[in-house]
Amino acid sequence: xxxxxxxxxxxxxxxxxxxxxxxxxxxxxxxxxxxxxxxxxxxxxxxxxxxxxxxxxxxxxxxxxxxxxxxxxxxxxxxxxxxxxxxxxxxxxxxxxxxxxxxxxxxxxxxxxxxxxxxxxxxxxxxxxxxxxxxxxxxxxxxxxxxxxxxxxxxxxxxxxxxxxxxxxxxxxxxxxxxxxxxxxxxx
Numbered sequence: 001x002x003x004x005x006x007x008x009x010x011x012x013x014x015x016x017x018x019x020x021x022x023x024x025x026x027x028x029x030x031x032x033x034x035x036x037x038x039x040x041x042x043x044x045x046x047x048x049x050x051x052x053x054x055x056x057x058x059x060x061x062x063x064x065x066x067x068x069x070x071x072x073x074x075x076x077x078x079x080x081x082x083x084x085x086x087x088x089x090x091x092x093x094x095x096x097x098x099x100x101x102x103x104x105x106x107x108x109x110x111x112x113x114x115x116x117x118x119x120x121x122x123x124x125x126x127x128x129x130x131x132x133x134x135x136x137x138x139x140x141x142x143x144x145x146x147x148x149x150x151x152x153x154x155x156x157x158x159x160x161x162x163x164x165x166x167x168x169x170x171x172x173x174x175x176x177x178x179x180x181x182x183x184x185x186x187x188x
Contacts, residue, residue, distance in 0.1 A: 003029055008072055016064045027056055027174055030076055037077050041084055049138075051087065053175065055080040057167035133183050141176035148173055 014022035034055055038048035059066075059079055066075055134145055147153045147161060155173075159166045 012066060023060055033073055034076050034080050038080055051084050053168050053171045054083050056171045136183050137179055144173045145176050
C-alpha cells in the first residue's frame with residue numbers, strides 16, 4: 001500500500017517537529033519494507049531487526065535532512081544499507097559489535113510520558129493474560145517491555161541495562177508495543 005504524498009509530507013513535517021504519533025506512523029508504514037530489505041541482505045532475522053531499529057533511530061534523528069524530491073522508502077533503505085555495510089566492515093575488523101550514537105536532540109523528540117492506544121490497551125489487560133501475550137514476543141522485545149512497564153525503568157536506565165544506545169531502545173520499545181498490540185488484537 002502506497003502512502004499518499006501529501007499525507008507522508010505532513011507526517012514527516014510532524015516528525016521533524018518531534019510529534020510521537022508521526023514517528024509511530026512512519027515506523028508502522030515502513031518497518032516491513034526496511035526489515036524485508038535487510039533480511040534479504042543479511043539472511044539473519046535478529047541482525048535484520050537490529051539494523052532496522054538502528055535505521056529508524058538514525059532516520060528519526062535526521063528526518064529534518066530528508067529531501068522530499070526522493071521517495072522516503074528509498075531514503076530509509078539507503079540508511080539501512082549504509083548501516084549494514086558499516087556493521088559488516090566493523091565485524092571484519094573488530095570482534096566487538098558496534099552501536100550507533102544518537103544525538104541529544106532525538107532523545108528529546110521521543111518522549112517517555114505519552115499514553116497512546118497501545119499503552120492504554122496494556123494497562124487494561126488482565127496481568128496474567130498480558131504476561132502470556134508478552135511471552136509470544138521475541139526475547140529482546142520481552143526484555144524492553146519488562147524493563148519499561150514492570151521494572152519501571154526510564155529509557156536511559158534501559159539503555160544502560162541492555163547496553164544499547166538510547167535511540168535504539170526507544171525504537172525497539174515502539175516496535176514491541178506495536179507487536180504486542182497486534183497479538184492482543186488477534187487474540188480478542
